[in-house]
Amino acid sequence: MPKKILTFALMDAPYESANLTTAFRILDAAARRGLDINVFAYEGAAALAFTRQSPHPNPVHGKNLAEENHPTTKDQVAALLAEAAKNGGKVDWVNCGMCVDERGVNEFVPGTRRGSPADFPFIDASDNTLVIPTK
Amino acid sequence: MAKKSLNIVESPYRAVIEEQDDTILWLLAAMQGAGGEHTMVLRGNAVNYAIAGQGAPGLTVGEWKQTQAPRMDRDVADLIENRKIPVYVVEEDLAERGIASDELVSGIKLVSRRGLPRLFAEYEIVSHW
Numbered sequence: 001m002p003k004k005i006l007t008f009a010l011m012d013a014p015y016e017s018a019n020l021t022t023a024f025r026i027l028d029a030a031a032r033r034g035l036d037i038n039v040f041a042y043e044g045a046a047a048l049a050f051t052r053q054s055p056h057p058n059p060v061h062g063k064n065l066a067e068e069n070h071p072t073t074k075d076q077v078a079a080l081l082a083e084a085a086k087n088g089g090k091v092d093w094v095n096c097g098m099c100v101d102e103r104g105v106n107e108f109v110p111g112t113r114r115g116s117p118a119d120f121p122f123i124d125a126s127d128n129t130l131v132i133p134t135k
Numbered sequence: 136m137a138k139k140s141l142n143i144v145e146s147p148y149r150a151v152i153e154e155q156d157d158t159i160l161w162l163l164a165a166m167q168g169a170g171g172e173h174t175m176v177l178r179g180n181a182v183n184y185a186i187a188g189q190g191a192p193g194l195t196v197g198e199w200k201q202t203q204a205p206r207m208d209r210d211v212a213d214l215i216e217n218r219k220i221p222v223y224v225v226e227e228d229l230a231e232r233g234i235a236s237d238e239l240v241s242g243i244k245l246v247s248r249r250g251l252p253r254l255f256a257e258y259e260i261v262s263h264w
Contacts, residue, residue: 014153021152021194028196060164061156069202071153076196083197 003089005036007126011134013044014073019132020048024076026130031080034087038122039094040115043134046099048073049109074109081111094119137171141258147181151205152194157184159264160210167218174258175214176246178225182232184211185224185239208240215242223254 008027012019030037041048055070057063077093084091094115100106108114123129144159151157163173177184184207193201214220226245229236236245246254255261 015150017150018148018152021150024194024196031197058155060161060168063203067203068155070155071194071201073153075199076194079197079199086197 003034003036004128005038005126006030007038007040007123007129009040009042009120009129009131009133010045010048011043011132013134014047014053016044017134019134020045020073023132024073024080027080028083031084031089031091032087034084034089036089037080037084037091038126039091040096040120040122041094041099041112042096043099044103046096047103047105049077049093049095049112050074050100050105051107051109052105077109077112081109092122138259139172139174139257140260140262141174141176141255143176143178143261143263144181144184145179146264147184147207151207152191152201155201155203155205156210157205157207160184160207160214163220164214164218167214167220174221174223176223176225176251176254177211178228180232182224182228182234184208185222185243186234187238187240212240212242215240225251 008023010020010023014020027037051074053072053074055065055072057065058068061068081091093112095108095112097114097116100114142163163175167173187208189208190206191204193204211222215222221244223244223246224239225248227248
């Protein structure tokens with residue numbers, strides 16, 4: 001049986017909505033099954049793989065940097081790529097080029113790439129596509 | 136002297152896993168610590184923040200695991216007990232969602248929709264988040 005290919009279009013910026021938490025839970029499940037995954041990171045989602053994200057301490061929580069262990073989406077993207085590779089899958093994570101230019105987030109997690117809407121036709125070769133739009 | 140401020144929170148669970156808290160509850164705690172005089176009203180779907188014993192598992196992506204997942208009931212209790220921020224919940228919004236008052240974090244106050252204008256009148260600033 002041929003390997004399944006799933007495509008996801010993400011649009012929310014990091015730290016703005018629960019949509020990305022849902023997206024990462026689904027992406028993790030797909031990576032654990034060794035599926036091939038395409039991600040088109042559009043609009044605010046183009047910042048998900050930005051490598052200059054930094055965790056921080058949280059004085060309101062009374063926690064230092066290590067205790068807060070604040071999540072960064074760049075780490076989640078890197079973990080997704082590693083998990084897929086471990087299970088024989090691959091991830092083609094495309095950061096919308098114009099979106100990253102507008103936002104100044106043109107430094108990506110290794111293994112992701114700059115692209116454009118011209119890449120989105122990878123849905124043609126996909127078994128299914130899930131668009132998680134922003135609101 | 137800081138103006139008395141009433142803060143109505145209506146958009147819950149917006150990015151709480153990524154932030155490890157609710158950004159508005161966090162902001163109120165920080166402003167209270169800086170000398171503010173804040174009160175919070177949970178309305179609409181945000182009344183769910185007041186339910187004791189809740190909590191979502193942290194996010195896991197491959198080998199990466201979140202270790203400090205948010206607990207909104209804990210954060211609401213912190214506002215009441217440690218920050219001395221009064222927290223009200225709109226009782227009709229609880230009832231519409233089938234939430235009983237004995238399910239709530241200790242120290243929560245109930246306010247009816249009809250009682251909100253009277254509450255508003257006690258504050259110099261009313262913010263709707």
